[in-house]
Amino acid sequence: MAKVILKLDSDISTDIIYPGRFMATVLPTETPQFAFADNTEFNRNLQDRKIPPGSVIVADKNFGCGSSREQAASCLKGHELTIIAKDFARIFMQNAINLGLKMVICPAIEADEGDEIIIEGGKVINKTRGKSFDIAPLPKARQAIIDAGGLIPYTRQKILQKFGT
Amino acid sequence: MGMTMVQKILARATGQPHVAVGDVVEPRVDLAMSHENGALVINQFVEIYKGTGKEARVWDPSKIAIIFDHRVPAESAKTATNQKKIRDFRTLQGITKFHDIRGDGGGICHQILPENGYVRPGAVVVGTDSHTTSHGALGAFSFGIGATEMASVWALGKILNVEVPGTIKVVVKGQFPPHVSPKDLILHLIGKISAEGANFKVIEFHGDAIRAMSTSGRLVICNMSVEAGATSGIVPPDEETLSYLREEAGVRENIEIICPDPDAAYDQVLVLDVSTLEPQVACPHTVDNVKPVGEVAGKRVQQIVIGSCTNGRLDDLEVAAGILRGRKVASGIRMLVFPASSRIYLEAIRKGYIADFVMAGAVVMNPGCGPCLGVHQGALADGDVALATTNRNFKGRMGNPNAEVYLCSPETAAASAITGAIADPRELSAGKAAAGAAKGGK
Numbered sequence: 001m002a003k004v005i006l007k008l009d010s011d012i013s014t015d016i017i018y019p020g021r022f023m024a025t026v027l028p029t030e031t032p033q034f035a036f037a038d039n040t041e042f043n044r045n046l047q048d049r050k051i052p053p054g055s056v057i058v059a060d061k062n063f064g065c066g067s068s069r070e071q072a073a074s075c076l077k078g079h080e081l082t083i084i085a086k087d088f089a090r091i092f093m094q095n096a097i098n099l100g101l102k103m104v105i106c107p108a109i110e111a112d113e114g115d116e117i118i119i120e121g122g123k124v125i126n127k128t129r130g131k132s133f134d135i136a137p138l139p140k141a142r143q144a145i146i147d148a149g150g151l152i153p154y155t156r157q158k159i160l161q162k163f164g165t
Numbered sequence: 166m167g168m169t170m171v172q173k174i175l176a177r178a179t180g181q182p183h184v185a186v187g188d189v190v191e192p193r194v195d196l197a198m199s200h201e202n203g204a205l206v207i208n209q210f211v212e213i214y215k216g217t218g219k220e221a222r223v224w225d226p227s228k229i230a231i232i233f234d235h236r237v238p239a240e241s242a243k244t245a246t247n248q249k250k251i252r253d254f255r256t257l258q259g260i261t262k263f264h265d266i267r268g269d270g271g272g273i274c275h276q277i278l279p280e281n282g283y284v285r286p287g288a289v290v291v292g293t294d295s296h297t298t299s300h301g302a303l304g305a306f307s308f309g310i311g312a313t314e315m316a317s318v319w320a321l322g323k324i325l326n327v328e329v330p331g332t333i334k335v336v337v338k339g340q341f342p343p344h345v346s347p348k349d350l351i352l353h354l355i356g357k358i359s360a361e362g363a364n365f366k367v368i369e370f371h372g373d374a375i376r377a378m379s380t381s382g383r384l385v386i387c388n389m390s391v392e393a394g395a396t397s398g399i400v401p402p403d404e405e406t407l408s409y410l411r412e413e414a415g416v417r418e419n420i421e422i423i424c425p426d427p428d429a430a431y432d433q434v435l436v437l438d439v440s441t442l443e444p445q446v447a448c449p450h451t452v453d454n455v456k457p458v459g460e461v462a463g464k465r466v467q468q469i470v471i472g473s474c475t476n477g478r479l480d481d482l483e484v485a486a487g488i489l490r491g492r493k494v495a496s497g498i499r500m501l502v503f504p505a506s507s508r509i510y511l512e513a514i515r516k517g518y519i520a521d522f523v524m525a526g527a528v529v530m531n532p533g534c535g536p537c538l539g540v541h542q543g544a545l546a547d548g549d550v551a552l553a554t555t556n557r558n559f560k561g562r563m564g565n566p567n568a569e570v571y572l573c574s575p576e577t578a579a580a581s582a583i584t585g586a587i588a589d590p591r592e593l594s595a596g597k598a599a600a601g602a603a604k605g606g607k
């Protein structure tokens with residue numbers, strides 16, 4: 001069971017998730033401090049570890065639109081958050097899969113802050129509302145990367161195959 | 166069944182006679198571009214090789230381009246150190262297409278790539294920047310990826326697990342009325358199909374308005390295709406593409422032309438007519454919140470920005486300088502101009518545009534991304550309103566979430582600089598014409 005800790009509208013841009021002025025910070029170990037930096041209260045709660053790993057952000061459509069900055073995915077991964085959205089922008093989705101950030105496409109999701117959620121068996125179950133919603137599959141092209149645990153280990157496998165190791 | 170542009174390019178890049186939409190392919194990459202975020206790519210690249218016992222070498226140093234543009238000259242010690250790290254890596258790996266912070270060869274990546282002839286029709290181009298869609302203007306399949314994905318490309322020379330995208334065909338007819346430009350067209354299109362109307366798809370541009378459009382204009386529409394969520398925008402190459410590559414970009418070798426099959430299948434076909442199009446403005450805080458300029462005219466602004474990979478080219482500066490020549494930027498308005506590349510900057514000096522800007526009261530900055538993404542110069546104050554020829558108006562985009570950004574064409578921006586509020590460039594020039602006619606009558 002996980003709690004919805006943030007409910008967002010559609011078209012949440014990478015500038016909101018990770019403002020451009022922090023882009024000089026690139027390392028995945030350093031980016032989490034600037035997650036949703038302009039939402040000062042939420043950012044403080046993240047930094048003070050008041051939000052447990054596995055907590056859920058629920059968004060409407062087109063989450064992560066805008067920049068290709070990978071910091072937008074790595075900063076959320078650093079806090080081990082799960083993102084449930086009606087759908088995602090392409091580059092953000094690929095970055096999230098590449099880094100192993102947990103993301104769920106749930107076209108009909110209904111949830112508010114504070115709701116308790118379980119993700120299981122291809123469904124998002126909102127315990128608070130007593131309703132469940134179907135999960136849409138991630139792009140099939142990316143399944144092998146997800147299975148390998150991200151693009152770094154996946155590419156590493158390819159390199160070893162190439163050299164016949 | 167025939168193939169679209171992107172199907173044909175991906176078929177070629179995978180050595181197959183045919184690929185279908187939805188196929189999963191691993192195309193070889195012809196050009197892999199990064200900017201300052203190359204620092205993260207390097208980090209992930211080194212990470213990939215950990216434990217393999219192999220030396221971390223890029224697949225082909227001649228196919229990697231690195232351009233410093235986002236924060237030039239460095240705004241902080243951290244950026245400077247990242248840039249140094251990239252410089253060292255570049256030397257170590259022998260990367261040739263490298264553009265450092267220089268007055269004689271620097272600029273924004275999406276201008277440096279075309280003007281140096283790095284992009285060819287039919288190529289597969291990837292960049293760690295979402296506006297890599299720009300290079301579809303030259304008939305390449307060009308799209309943005311993240312840093313880890315780029316590290317994988319550096320290692321393997323191909324992109325893993327790409328799903329062949331479907332295509333939306335946009336047919337643009339008619340002739341642009343005076344004071345209406347490709348920027349107005351693309352803003353109108355984004356407003357029409359929404360910020361995610363083309364998510365995971367390619368927009369292929371056709372029609373007589375596109376055929377008549379310069380490469381500079383095609384770069385504008387492909388650049389902003391990503392604001393409709395598109396993986397890429399693409400223009401089938403033609404005479405104009407060839408003459409740009411030969412004359413502007415200095416390409417000598419053979420250029421192959423790839424065009425879509427006449428019986429290609431499209432997900433959707435949209436027909437637009439620009440002959441009745443008005444100047445458009447994208448209002449805060451989403452790029453698809455687009456209105457004809459008349460609906461927002463009169464809105465007071467504090468900062469005007471002309472530049473960026475969207476509208477910082479010579480023709481953009483020319484039209485803006487033409488409006489400002491002999492006039493003054495309204496008092497209380499900060500007007501910032503940043504040319505897209507050193508080459509454009511020099512040309513604009515030679516043609517006198519830079520003097521026009523400075524004498525009108527504008528501040529001309531060095532080529533680069535400047536205030537576009539809010540990390541460098543030209544940040545906005547709380548409550549400020551900016552009008553910019555850039556491509557994004559997201560909350561916080563120009564460095565302050567408590568400010569507003571409107572987007573428009575260079576003409577609308579220049580006309581508004583004079584009045585101090587969002588203005589219709591057609592009215593300004595009508596005034597000018599009327600004054601001229603009165604003079605002529607005496």
Ligand code: SF4
Pocket residue numbers: 234235273274275294296473474475533534537538555556
């Ligand atoms: S000018 Fe702006 S949009 Fe273009 S590459 Fe630079 S930051 Fe990105």
